[in-house]
Amino acid sequence: MQVKRLIHLLTAVWISLVFLLACRPSNLVDGGILGPGIPVSLTIQVVDALTLQPISGARITLKKDGQNIAPDQASDGSGAAVFTNVPSGDGYKAFAGSVRGYTPAASPAIKLTQNDSVQIAMSPSVNSGAGLVAGSVKDASTQAPLAGVSVNLVPMAGLASYRAPTPRAGVQQMSVPRYPPYRIQQVPPVPGGSVVQTDASGQFTFNSVPGGAYQAVFQMPGYKQMTRDNIVVTPGESTTIETVFMKSGSGTGNSAGNILVVESGRVVQMNAQNQIIWRFATPNPSSATRLPDGNTLVADESASQVWSIGPDGSILWKMGSTLGLINTLSGPGWVSAAKDGLSFLITDTGNNRILEIQNGQIVWEFKQTLLRPRSATYIPNGNILIADTGSRRVIEVTRNGQVVWSFLTDMSAPVHAVRLEDGNTLITDAGYNRVIMINAAGQSVWYFDGSADPAGPLNRPRSAMASATGTFLISDTGNNRILEVNRQRQVVNALSNFAHPQVIERL
Incomplete structure (x- = not known):
């Protein structure tokens, strides 16, 4: 009898403990991670x-x-x-x-x-005049972070005065830098401003900004332009811009919004109002692509180099040094980055191959039967789309090197190809001076050659891309212009202030 009472008592105590544990307040969510x-x-x-x-x-x-x-x-x-x-x-x-x-x-x-x-x-740094500017951008209605906003930091006409950093208790003071000058970061001038894009968290950072007063301009397709004036940069210090809330609104200019354009002697970024807001000069650029971190990859055909360019226009690394590929590239015709920016493709035209680079290493190479390829781009399914110009074809290859799709009907010099969201393929054929759209079955479903345009037909076009509104942007290289063309093959916009534009990328 006493044993039964003891069992009942222990059972009651156990139930009480379970109840108390279940009802206790907790700061944890699933997985043991702290709640907001x-x-x-x-x-x-x-x-x-x-x-x-x-x-x-x-x-x-x-x-x-x-x-x-x-x-x-x-x-x-x-x-x-x-x-x-x-x-x-x-x-x-x-x-x-x-x-x-x-x-x-x-x-x-x-x-x-x-x-x-x-x-x-x-x-x-050997230059004590460097500061840092950072901030964040959000949607004014939803309060959600805005990724991909172009932020242009431009020096104001009159530089504001600034004080040199004063010694603080516990702050290390150095009379001279610790390292030889060739290893020390120099502070570049920002005469025409520099541009970065907000990341997935809506944040942006300008590094190595000379001391002075600046204006920040915020632009994004579908939103009204915002500005922040009198941003004072103090040498050695960080300046933070209060969160910018952008309101939705329509703009004017090209439908693609911010675009990156490669032309003779330089790479430029244009906003939706067709204004140049960033530039990088190099003798013979053949291609460029913007990375998620705001840096820009630039391929120079004559130098046989691929460079990473910072928002301030400085060269961060060259293909021959950082990637350990000294003297191996030959006239790279195209560079294309994955969406996450962790890997990129180089069309090594002179060596008849396509390289994929990740973490400074070649992780994939394709050169089977290629002849003077001019572009290679990523496809959402993980395959690679190649404009094999010398072989007069466009092919889709797997990472195992298998050709799973091709188009070679009535082609002269296909120099660029891109897979559209609807599954069709947009091909630029410089030999026949046209841009054609091909479906998965290899049938032509759209084309543009400019024969009905009052300004004249296309002349050696180099590339074409789709805009956010369903139109197409075409680099009409031989005519020194960029055309925006609708599905009815009508020119709805023409930008003519270019010198042999070759590549267009929507940012």
Whole structure:
């Protein structure tokens, strides 16, 4: 009898414990991750970008939507600073500065779901006049981050005065930079402004900005242009622009919005009002593509090089050095990046091959039966579309090198091909001076040769692309113009201030 009572008592206690545990408050969501708004700790570590050694005494600022989240901290001997009781969520960004001999730096966008750590790498600089400008952009109606907004930072006519950074307690002061000049980042001038694009979190960063006063211009197709004036950049410090809220609205100009154009002697970016807002000069560019991080890949055919160009126009790396492919490229005719920007294709025309580069290494190569290919682009299914110009065909190949689709009917010199969202393929045939659209069955469903255009027919077109509104942009290279053509083969817009435009990319 006593045993039964003991069993009943233990059972009652067990049920009570289970009930209490089930009813206890919890800050965790599925997977043990903290729910929104729950305080967490964030550790920021500042290191030298060249040696990865910790930097002590750096002033670290944590912001969200342009507002300080906590008092600034100085990095300790291990280069670290810990921010406690930070509400979990996204949209955070950390900044490090106030270290003589270094340019200020910023972290990527930070999303906090649990205690976390982020590293910021500061680059040595022989120029003390470098600052940093950062901010974020959101939709005014939904408050959602806007990715792909073009932000143009332009010097204002009158430079605002600025004070040199004053010594702070615990801030490292360096009389001279630690490294030889050839390894130290130089601060380039920004005479005509520089352009970056917001990332997936709606954030943007301008690095190595000379001290002075600037205007920021925000542009995106479907939204009204916004500006921010009197942005003062202090050498060695980070300047944050309060969150910009863009309102939807219609604009004028080309339907593609922001486009990247390759022409003789330079690569330019144009906004929806057909204004040049970014440029890079090089003797003989053959192709260019914009990466998600705001850098631009440029192929130069005569130099047999592919370069990565920063938003400020500086060359970040060359194909021959960083990628270890010295003297292996021969007249690269095209460069195309994957949507995530982690890999890109090089059409190595002179060597009759297509290369895919990832993390500085060749991860894929195709050269079977190719003859003077002029372009290669990614297809959503993972295959590669190649304009095999010398063989007068366009082919789709798998990563195993198998040709799974081809078109070679009545072709003269196909120099560019792109797969459209509807599954059709847009082909630019420079030999027959036309652009044709081919369906999966190999049938022509649309074409344009300009024969009915009062301004004259196409002359050696180099590439064509679809706009966001269903029209097509064609680089009419021989006529020094870019045409926007609708489905009825009517020219709805013509841009004529170009010198042999070759490549168009919608940004």
